[in-house]
Amino acid sequence: MTTPFRFEVLLACLLLAVAGIGCAHRPPVVAADGEAPRIVPLPQRVEPGAGELRFAREVALDAADAAPNAGRALRELLAGLGIALNDAAATHVRLQLTEDAALGGEGYRLAVADGIVLSARTDAGLFYAVQSLRQLLPAQAQPDYRLPHLAVVDVPSYPWRGVSLDVARSFLPMAYLERQIDRMALFKFNRLHLHLTDDQGWRIEIKRYPKLAEIGGASAVKGGRAGYYTQEQLRRLVAYAQARGVTIVPEVDMPGHVQAALASYNELACDGVRNLSPYDGVDVGFSVLCLDKPDVVYPFVRGVLEEVLAIFPSREIHIGGDEIKHPRYSDFVARTAAMVEAMGRTPIVWEEGSVADTSPGVLLQLWNDDYDIAPAVAKGHPLILSPCSYFYIDHGNYAGQPETYDWCRKEGVPLARIYGFDPAAFKSAVGVEGALWSEWVHADATVDNRLWPRLAAVAEVAWTPASRRDYAGFAQRMGALRPHLDALGIRYHPEPDLGWAGAGMHR
Known part of the structure; x- marks a missing residue:
């Protein structure tokens, strides 16, 4: 029986290149305050923005029906932080499937600006995007929340x-x-x-x-x-x-x-x-x-x-x-x-x-x-x-x-x-x-x-x-x-x- 792993490893560098990341040396991208974003493992690419997103304890959620694991994880994350779901809330969180081939089976994009957008080709990729968001947010409920503006493009090196x-x-x-x-x-x-x-x-x-x-x-x-x-x-x-x-x-x-x-x-x-x-x-x-x-x-x-x-x-x-x-x-x-x-x-x-x-x-x-x-x-x-x-x-x-x-x-x-x-x-x-x-x-x-x-x-x-x-x-x-x-x-x-x-x- 053949294994797909060898193909997956070779594909990783290709996907990174298509995503504009590449396998050559790149120093870690840091946030505006001089510190890398609080994400482990370190994403392949992080572009810091100039401002921050501030929101109270409610968001409007648009979750992809085709991503049940990521959707469940995101809802549990928000509920655990006391963030209510309200379609009329000013801050929108969108979980979306995309046809972006550069992301492969486990890659994702995470963008924080006026709202939060998590995108990937698969439920697995979206699940990992949720985990990165989970690390960026506090571990405990807060009166309100602040996130730095940033754009993450991330693909794992190994399957x-x-x-x-x-x-x-x-x-x-x-x-x-x-x-x-x-x-x-x-x-x-x-x-x-x-x-x-x-x-x-x-x-x-x-x-x-x-x-x-x-x-x-x-x-x-x-x-x-x-x-x-x-x-x-x-x-x-x-x-x-x-x-x-x-x-x-x-x-x-x-x-x-x-x-x-x-x-x-x-x-x-x-x-x-x-x-x-x-x-x-x-x-x-x-x-x-x-x-x-x-x-x-x-x-x-x-x-x-x-x-x-x-x-x-x-x-x-x-x-x-x-x-x-x-x-x-x-x-x-x-x-x-x-x-x-x-x-x-x-x-x-x-x-x-x-x-x-x-x-x-x-x-x-x-x-x-x-x-x-x-x-x-x-x-x-x-x-x-x-x-x-x-x-x-x-x-x-x-x-x-x-x-x-x-x-x-x-x-x-x-x-x-x-x-x-x-x-x-x-x-x-x-x-x-x-x-x-x-x-x-x-x-x-x-x-x-x-x-x-x-x-x-x-x-x-x-x-x-x-x-x-x-x-x-x-x-x-x-x-x-x-x-x-x-x-x-x-x-x-x-x-x-x-x-x-x-x-x-x-x-």
Whole structure:
């Protein structure tokens, strides 16, 4: 199965050029007061005006019927700020679909003058325009509102702007996942990768194999949370995410990282394996499906994938493939990837899967800084970039932060390091993904602390070309957006670079 990602990446520069933006270096455009507008990720082009729009707590709204997600988001934004809808109001807010080809599938225009006009070719583009407006407006209701006159033209650099959450080692409640999707939406992320299975737990109900949830769902890493999601819960989560511009990409990690599956169905292990108990440690690389029993393993794999695909409509399905050495590993990856393609989806495999004989459309996710991915790129595989020393945010916000890993980078993975990454160094990249593994991250507050504000840097790396990015400007814009993070209830790390040191309620 071929993937459209390569075309989308090549198209991005063309769209920017058509829009009059271009891929060459441009310094960030600043507002009239000398500061870049309070928007993260930084838009591709901002033209400041000379005045400001002032309006009381009512507007006339003209929302495009063909853009339900954007329309809902805009109405919720206005209602949350106490702004009433009144057709007779002096200030008009218009949400409109346009045939402007330069905007592609996710680009938008935002104009503030006598009124506010948001335009895009798609509901997705309009939704992102609403998020930019959301950031320009205060986080809390005000007696009246002021917005600087400006014109924004914005198109993302990459089609894959993702967050990966490990819910297998330590379970995350459904309510937390919904809150995380709300936060992702504000920063224009469009993929939530759920790592649903691992040695320590199996988090998805598979009706054909009920013990996966009954036994595998009852275990977790030591100190972590156990549990599993029913298929109906996950369908509701998929719909919740879709309404906010986020596609959920499920991962069933195979053929390694499967102790929870082996403990649930012992026949999946080879006959000589003695350790078939649930696991709560942090070691890796010790469990594997018995690839010497294909008549047992492949019907299991097919049965699981068929139910997973029936829940998740995402174009991409992650089949894992990391941290395992086995003489039949390459054959397993090739066979399972072909199985997914025959089901009409695009497989994603961790970088180790590059050794398998798969079609060029298979996406590879790069996680090891030192892995030689060049041969896979030469074969035509597109890449999702998650190199651990830049995007593994289970590592500390700073060196030595408690309850964090440092195996990939002793100095931690601070905000500035993430921001300095340039995906353009990888010509076949389709985007980037920040990853949070949960061996040491269990409570909701701890998850918040590891994710934010670092995910905002991931978002800007994925959206804005490196030639337009400036860390000082990013810090200024993020510093100004702190009330928006507070309004979302985020218990973020008090990042000194953003002027947040000593934040009261935050760790």
